[in-house]
Amino acid sequence: MAKRGDWVRIHSIVLKAEERTAKLPEDTMKCDLQQWTKGFLQDEEAKIGDEVTVKTAVGRLVEGTLIEENPYYNHSYGVFVPEIIEIDRQLREIMKFGGEE
Amino acid sequence: MALAKDYQSVMGRSNEIQKNALGLDYADFERSPIAFDYDALMTSTGYTLDEINRIQGLHGVGNTPLLELRNMTELSRKYAKPGYGARIFVKDEACNASGSFKDRRAACAVAHAKKLGYKGVMAATSGNYGAAVASQAAMQGLKCIIVQECYDSKGIGQPEIVEKARKCEALGAEVVQLTVGPELFYSFLSILEDTGYFNASLYSPFGIAGIDTLGYEIAMQCREKLGKDPDMVVCTTAGGGMVTGTARGLKKAGCDATVVAASIDLTGLSMASDTDFNKKSCTTGHTGFGVPYATDPDHSDVPRSAARPLRYMDRYVTVTQGEVMYTTEMLANIEGIERGPAGNTALAAAFSLAQELPEDAVLVVSETEYTGAGKHIQPQLAFAKENGIDVRFGSPEEDHPGVNLILPSDPGLMKYKEADINRFRRSLIKKAVKKSGLAPAELSEDDIKFLIAETKTDEAFVKEALAAL
Numbered sequence: 401m402a403k404r405g406d407w408v409r410i411h412s413i414v415l416k417a418e419e420r421t422a423k424l425p426e427d428t429m430k431c432d433l434q435q436w437t438k439g440f441l442q443d444e445e446a447k448i449g450d451e452v453t454v455k456t457a458v459g460r461l462v463e464g465t466l467i468e469e470n471p472y473y474n475h476s477y478g479v480f481v482p483e484i485i486e487i488d489r490q491l492r493e494i495m496k497f498g499g500e501e
Numbered sequence: 502m503a504l505a506k507d508y509q510s511v512m513g514r515s516n517e518i519q520k521n522a523l524g525l526d527y528a529d530f531e532r533s534p535i536a537f538d539y540d541a542l543m544t545s546t547g548y549t550l551d552e553i554n555r556i557q558g559l560h561g562v563g564n565t566p567l568l569e570l571r572n573m574t575e576l577s578r579k580y581a582k583p584g585y586g587a588r589i590f591v592k593d594e595a596c597n598a599s600g601s602f603k604d605r606r607a608a609c610a611v612a613h614a615k616k617l618g619y620k621g622v623m624a625a626t627s628g629n630y631g632a633a634v635a636s637q638a639a640m641q642g643l644k645c646i647i648v649q650e651c652y653d654s655k656g657i658g659q660p661e662i663v664e665k666a667r668k669c670e671a672l673g674a675e676v677v678q679l680t681v682g683p684e685l686f687y688s689f690l691s692i693l694e695d696t697g698y699f700n701a702s703l704y705s706p707f708g709i710a711g712i713d714t715l716g717y718e719i720a721m722q723c724r725e726k727l728g729k730d731p732d733m734v735v736c737t738t739a740g741g742g743m744v745t746g747t748a749r750g751l752k753k754a755g756c757d758a759t760v761v762a763a764s765i766d767l768t769g770l771s772m773a774s775d776t777d778f779n780k781k782s783c784t785t786g787h788t789g790f791g792v793p794y795a796t797d798p799d800h801s802d803v804p805r806s807a808a809r810p811l812r813y814m815d816r817y818v819t820v821t822q823g824e825v826m827y828t829t830e831m832l833a834n835i836e837g838i839e840r841g842p843a844g845n846t847a848l849a850a851a852f853s854l855a856q857e858l859p860e861d862a863v864l865v866v867s868e869t870e871y872t873g874a875g876k877h878i879q880p881q882l883a884f885a886k887e888n889g890i891d892v893r894f895g896s897p898e899e900d901h902p903g904v905n906l907i908l909p910s911d912p913g914l915m916k917y918k919e920a921d922i923n924r925f926r927r928s929l930i931k932k933a934v935k936k937s938g939l940a941p942a943e944l945s946e947d948d949i950k951f952l953i954a955e956t957k958t959d960e961a962f963v964k965e966a967l968a969a970l
Contacts, residue, residue, distance in 0.1 A: 414679070414688055415508060422683050425774040431654035435688060436678040438670075457675040458621060458644040460696065475663045478880030483892060483908055487830045494579070494912065495572060495835055 402469045406441045409471040410454055410464030437462055438471055504694070508684070511691045519803060522693050522700035524617045527804040534937035535944060536951035537805055539812075546613070546706045550753055553609055553714055560640050561598030562608045563714050567722040567865070568593050572835040573852065580913040581856035587732065587864040589855050591848060592719055595840050598640070599672065600871025602715055603633035606703060606742060609711035611637040614699035620644060621698040625689045625802055627651060627662045628739075628785045628843075629870055634701050635672035645674040646698065648689045652680050653778045660884050661784045661843070664875030681778045686802060702803045703740055709807035712746020713753060719865050720754035731758045732862040735854060737846040738762040738817070739790035741798060741810030747867050748813035758865075759815045763850035764791035765843075766819040766918065767902045780903040782822045782885040786846040791817075796928040799936075811922075811929055811956050818917040820849040821900040823907040826878045827915070828852060832869075842878050844870030850917040882906070926956035930966040941967040 402408050415433040439454030439462060446452045452466045504510065511518075520526055525545070530537045548556075557563040570589045578586030597604035607624075611634065614622050621644030624634045631647035638645035647669045651662045658666075658678075666676045677692065679685050693700055702708060716734070723731045734751060736744045748760045765787040770777045772789040781787070795817070798806040825842055828849040833839040847866045855864050874880065886892050891905040896914050900907050909915050930952050934941055944952075944967065952963045 415684055419508065420682070420684065421508070423773075424682060425771050425777075428654075428682055428773055428775040431680060431682075431775050433682050433684050434652070434654070434656070434680045436652075437675065439675075456646075457670070457673065458646055458696070460646075460675065460692075473663065473667045475658075475660045475667070475875035476880060477874055477877055478660070478883030481879050481882045481886075481892070483882065483894065484830055484879060486894070487827060487908065488834045491576070491831055491835050491912070495576060497835075 401445050401447050402441050402466060403445050404441055404443060406469060407438065407471070408441050408452070408454060408466055409436060409438045409468035410452060410462065411436050411467045412464035437464070506691055508687050511687055511694065514694070515690055516804070518690050518694045519700060522698065523702070523705060523803065530805065533945060533948055534939055535933055535948040539809065539954070542805060543706050543710065543807060546710050548609060548707070548710050550713055550717060553711055556612045557605060557608045557711070557714060560608045560637060562604040563597070564718065565596040566593045567719065567726065568838070570836050573831060574855065576835065576912055577852050577855045578860070584860055585856055585858065586860055587855040587858035587862035589851055589864050589866065591866040592715065592868055594844070594868040595871045599629070599632040599636035599668070601629035601633060601844065602712065602743065602868045603628070603630040604636065605711040605715055606630065606708035607633035607637040607701065609707045610634070610701040610705060611641050611643060613707045614701060615641050615643060617699065619699035621646065621696060622701040623648070623689070623693055623696070623698045624701045624703065625685060626703060627665065629665065630703055631665055631674070632668040632672060635669040635674035639673045644698070646677060646692060646696065647674050648677045648679065648685060648692070650681060650685050651678040654680055654775050657779055659779060659784050660875035660880045664873055681775045682773060689802065700802065702801065703742055704801040704803045704806035704808050706807040709742055709746050712742055713750040715867060716747040716750020717754045718750070719747070719867065720751050720756035723863060723865065727863060729863065730756045731865045732858060733759045733761060733854065733864045734867055735761045735763055735847040735851045735864065736867045737786045737844065738764050738810055739785045739787065739794065740801070741794045741808040743867060744810040744814050745808045745812070760813055761816045761818060761850070761854065762791070762810060762814040763818050763820060763847045763917065764788045765822055765825055765846050766900070770903045777903060779888050780890065782881050782890065782906055783825060783843050786843040788819060792925065796925050797932045809955065811926060812954060813957070814922070817920040817922045817925065818850050818854070819920055820846060820917055821897045821907065822902065823900060824849040824897055824909060824915050826882060826906070827908050829878050838869070839872055840869040841872040841876050842881060844868050849915065853916045926958055926962070927966045927969070929956055930963060931970060934967070934970060941970045
């Protein structure tokens with residue numbers, strides 16, 4: 401349960417699929433235009449899925465569905481990609497770093 | 502009375518909103534349905550090169566190092582005929598305050614917003630420009646909102662763009678994220694109207710004038726370090742600002758180096774497709790932006806774009822995603838400089854372009870960009886694999902965007918592809934005429950002159966292109 405003043409992430413639908421009139425590929429035409437932003441919760445309390453209002457970093461009041469409390473980033477340097485060390489090995493070999501074996 | 506905020510109503514007020522958000526009326530520069538006074542638009546900023554230098558100097562921007570890539574030059578020469586293989590240099594733009602050349606654009610745009618009394622700035626960008634505007638807004642004491650196209654309909658984000666969102670927030674901005682589609686512009690305009698902020702567009706004259714210093718510095722640093730001008734300058738191109746500003750700066754320094762634009766070839770992937778969105782492994786520096794912005798500069802977020810790359814480029818070349826990833830690892834592993842992949846697009850092209858120039862020639866790559874979690878070859882290649890892309894070694898000739906990502910199995914296989922620049926020039930002429938609603942025979946002498954400048958060609962070329970319509 402999030403309380404007033406908590407930092408949260410909200411989601412909303414800007415345009416429903418049937419409201420999209422721009423020139424779009426067929427696959428995109430079937431999708432809603434969705435939007436996310438973050439801010440301080442303005443409601444006394446709310447749970448995930450509730451319609452809420454937040455005050456964003458610049459002070460805008462924005463309404464949306466509460467989807468995350470204390471949101472954080474978890475993007476990373478990715479999982480091991482063996483091709484990368486193969487590039488390194490090959491380049492070092494061609495360049496003969498450290499001199500001839 | 503509160504204004505209606507539905508799609509049609511907001512888009513209908515687009516011109517008015519943009520005028521208020523730029524403090525600039527583009528109608529002042531229009532000469533006909535085809536032509537407008539580009540030079541007047543650029544000088545309307547009132548910012549001389551000295552003034553821009555002063556603004557950038559105050560805000561952690563510019564005077565970045567020009568680094569010689571000696572090991573990459575040596576490696577490139579192994580695949581050139583005897584006596585060939587230009588010295589390769591790179592302008593280390595990652596040293597700017599927020600980590601890319603985009604700080605040059607943002608410094609001027611934000612300073613201008615502040616001078617005009619705006620309380621905040623906004624920009625629509627999924628690229629480094631967001632961090633640049635956020636950084637400059639923080640330095641210059643303004644509020645900032647960045648709007649980015651970040652996710653597909655399942656809410657899966659491109660790691661490279663997610664990292665840029667994180668960075669913008671770290672620098673104090675609000676980040677509004679959207680799924681795929683050009684209607685991002687509607688959200689952008691709507692927030693612009695509500696907040697009354699300045700549109701720090703990538704394509705405003707303030708933004709483009711800020712890049713002039715980059716070209717100027719390249720010429721001056723070459724003269725100081727090497728006692729000569731660069732022979733070739735290679736610029737990554739997406740929206741066209743880098744090519745435009747760099748070439749303008751080189752000209753201001755009296756340098757006539759060949760200007761080569763380079764993009765990652767993403768032919769076949771639709772930029773507005775929800776499913777294609779996460780099938781690409783580089784989110785900028787590619788033909789999906791490069792070609793449309795070159796051939797139709799005015800489809801941006803301002804009525805007339807100040808970035809007009811076909812006016813300035815001598816050649817347009819493409820490279821593959823795999824070549825760019827490979828080059829990025831090369832830069833880290835044999836030069837000791839770890840930088841972000843998208844900024845290395847021009848460097849990937851430079852590796853083979855250098856092989857066609859004599860050994861005493863100087864080739865300068867105009868940028869690097871910062872790297873970090875998400876914005877690095879490992880997460881980007883890992884993401885490609887997760888999305889079913891066949892990542893493997895082979896010949897770049899086998900490259901098929903959205904299906905595979907081919908890392909060159911040998912550095913000798915790296916070879917840029919020459920794009921047909923005349924086709925792009927004809928395409929620009931065709932689109933300009935179509936937009937104007939005029940028949941080709943109705944064009945005035947002034948319109949023809951404008952199209953000659955737009956395409957860096959001559960009267961015969963433009964007349965021939967018009968006759969073919």
